[in-house]
Amino acid sequence: MKPPAFKYLAPTTVDEAVAYLAEYGYDAKPLAGGQSLIPTMNFRLAQPAVLVDLNRVQELSYIRPAEDGGVLIGAMTRHVQVERSDLVAQRLPLLHETVPFIAHPQIRNRGTYGGSISHADPAAELPAITVAHRGRVQLRSTRGSRWVPAEEFFLGLFTTALEPDEMVVEIALPALPPRTGWAFDEFSRRHGDFALVGVAAAVTLSAQGRVDEVRLVFMGVGDRPMTSAAAPAVLVGQEPSDEALEEAAQRAAQEDIDPFGDVHASAAFRRHLASVLAKRVLTRAVERAQAR
Amino acid sequence: MSELHTVRVTVNGTVYERQVEARMLLSDFIRHELGLTGTHVGCEHGVCGACTVLFDGEPVRSCLMFAVQADGHEIMTVEGLAPEGEMHPLQEAFHEAHALQCGFCTPGFLMTLKPFVETHPNPTDEEIRKAISGNLCRCTGYQHIIEAVKLAIKKIHHSDAA
Numbered sequence: 001m002k003p004p005a006f007k008y009l010a011p012t013t014v015d016e017a018v019a020y021l022a023e024y025g026y027d028a029k030p031l032a033g034g035q036s037l038i039p040t041m042n043f044r045l046a047q048p049a050v051l052v053d054l055n056r057v058q059e060l061s062y063i064r065p066a067e068d069g070g071v072l073i074g075a076m077t078r079h080v081q082v083e084r085s086d087l088v089a090q091r092l093p094l095l096h097e098t099v100p101f102i103a104h105p106q107i108r109n110r111g112t113y114g115g116s117i118s119h120a121d122p123a124a125e126l127p128a129i130t131v132a133h134r135g136r137v138q139l140r141s142t143r144g145s146r147w148v149p150a151e152e153f154f155l156g157l158f159t160t161a162l163e164p165d166e167m168v169v170e171i172a173l174p175a176l177p178p179r180t181g182w183a184f185d186e187f188s189r190r191h192g193d194f195a196l197v198g199v200a201a202a203v204t205l206s207a208q209g210r211v212d213e214v215r216l217v218f219m220g221v222g223d224r225p226m227t228s229a230a231a232p233a234v235l236v237g238q239e240p241s242d243e244a245l246e247e248a249a250q251r252a253a254q255e256d257i258d259p260f261g262d263v264h265a266s267a268a269f270r271r272h273l274a275s276v277l278a279k280r281v282l283t284r285a286v287e288r289a290q291a292r
Numbered sequence: 293m294s295e296l297h298t299v300r301v302t303v304n305g306t307v308y309e310r311q312v313e314a315r316m317l318l319s320d321f322i323r324h325e326l327g328l329t330g331t332h333v334g335c336e337h338g339v340c341g342a343c344t345v346l347f348d349g350e351p352v353r354s355c356l357m358f359a360v361q362a363d364g365h366e367i368m369t370v371e372g373l374a375p376e377g378e379m380h381p382l383q384e385a386f387h388e389a390h391a392l393q394c395g396f397c398t399p400g401f402l403m404t405l406k407p408f409v410e411t412h413p414n415p416t417d418e419e420i421r422k423a424i425s426g427n428l429c430r431c432t433g434y435q436h437i438i439e440a441v442k443l444a445i446k447k448i449h450h451s452d453a454a
Binding site for chain 1: 294295297313314315317320336337338341344347350351352353355356357358360361404421422423425426427
């Protein structure tokens with residue numbers, strides 16, 4: 001199918017872009033990589049009257065070291081740039097491990113970090129990774145700018161803290177603490193399809209080898225990235241034994257997610273996958289933490 | 293709403309300038325405005341990969357871009373792979389290894405694979421499968437396509453052995 005007619009605006013600066021968003025409000029949609037928005041428009045599920053194309057806003061495309069040891073990523077940075085970034089590989093190994101799971105190479109050549117998190121598909125990788133990393137998102141409008149923690153940015157199915165006149169300009173991802181291991185894994189029916197379930201883990205061990213902190217974030221099993229409360233409750237202060245990790249994974253999959261069933265998999269199967277994947281990523285994260 | 297935008301774009305080395313509506317997809321622009329019908333349109337929502345072209349050298353789905361966005365950029369379609377009447381080593385390999393039956397998906401595979409075979413002299417089967425994961429073929433079962441990729445790489449990088 002073909003998209004309906006719309007007014008096309010192609011700003012070259014953030015100031016110009018947010019001025020357009022302020023002018024057109026709810027009628028306008030920012031167009032980032034277009035890998036979700038354009039198919040939605042082709043199906044006419046979305047019919048924005050105005051598209052503000054951000055692809056000529058050069059100032060939004062960068063990957064920079066942050067002073068805290070983390071990384072700052074411009075909203076229009078494409079997945080392929082993150083995938084090939086040495087800085088990301090060094091400082092954000094969890095993100096580095098995850099990016100190849102995003103869709104297919106052609107999609108990663110166009111899709112952007114800011115676009116993915118603004119779209120807020122609960123089955124997408126970057127929202128979950130941004131939450132797992134305790135990232136922060138910088139939003140801009142003509143009214144000014146504000147930082148929103150990732151945990152508060154994702155409000156529900158395709159719903160974020162963005163106001164109609166705001167856009168994401170930057171994502172700040174802090175480095176993982178010392179003695180922290182990480183892992184990401186997902187299960188999809190075919191490589192590159194939206195995963196049935198995905199899980200990101202970051203585990204920090206104390207000098208004595210006990211668990212100091214655990215981040216376990218699920219995707220595809222709720223209306224947003226789902227952060228486990230059970231995993232830290234089970235593990236913090238404990239030796240990361242196989243039994244403890246198993247219990248954490250089982251309880252997280254029982255208590256912290258809200259999977260749905262569809263033609264691809266039942267809710268019960270998704271819950272089962274979530275427990276298996278959670279155990280797998282927790283185990284790998286602990287091994288990596290011990291090796292650091 | 294029928295406001296027209298000027299698109300000036302280089303396709304296969306030739307500069308074209310057209311007036312188009314903003315909603316015109318790049319895939320339709322290539323086929324209908326430029327008459328380059330080698331780029332095929334399958335699903336029109338970014339799943340099948342049949343419409344893959346090189347955009348500034350990188351494979352992208354032309355059904356997930358608007359033609360206006362290509363203004364000032366460079367595109368290569370399957371017609372640009374080799375001069376008229378000749379075949380690119382990748383095309384030869386697809387032919388020789390029986391990597392197509394109906395051929396509908398083939399232009400998309402070729403454009404996805406062009407940069408891959410040029411930059412991967414010794415890929416593993418796994419790497420090849422990942423490279424083509426965004427292209428669907430309903431005839432071949434992919435095995436012959438993977439064989440063709442290996443054959444093309446042999447032709448391009450190890451021509452003494454071919």
